[in-house]
Amino acid sequence: MRAPSLFHGVLSENPNFFASYFTLTGVHGLHVLAGMIPLTLLLLQSQGVIKLKAGAGTNGNNATALDVAENPKKVKLVELDAAQLPRTLADVDAAAINTNFALAAGLQPTKDAIALEDVHSPYANLIAVRAKDKDQPWVKKLVSAYQSEDVRQFLKSEFKGSVVPSF
Secondary structure, three states: OOOOEEEOOOOOOOHHHHHHHHHHHOOHHHHHHHHHHHHHHHHHHHOOOOEEOOOOOOOOOOOOHHHEEEOOOOOEEEOOOHHHHHHHOOOOOEEOOOHHHHHHOOOOHHHHOOOOOOOOOOOOOOOOOOHHHOOOHHHHHHHHHHOOHHHHHHHHHHOOOOOOOOO
């Protein structure tokens, strides 16, 4: 009997964030290592597939594969570039795929996923500004525009429920 395999990635709540992040920072590889792996491990733990060591993935402590304390199903965790994950589906038992890559591959996470990230994820997208700018009028305007009913409805219609606003 072969061990089931799960390729690394994740179903993100906001695909536009990732596109912007990668464009603005140019550190896609670092982001994958620093964010996507812990998010995937937390998703697997929330579904009872693995159990992480105490404190892993919480309070700013990013979880890694070394933090897996229990793996009762003997799931083989394999890390791949997130953009490649949809193409692996024919060859693996499951893959944790970012929403943007799932949608681009013709998948609909609300119908095709076996698990989705919770809306209360510690990895929800936030608007962050420097402390000295937090009370600036443009910040209030930006937050108000982003957290509007128009944006909520756009996300709902454009992504067919696969992108869930955390505001």
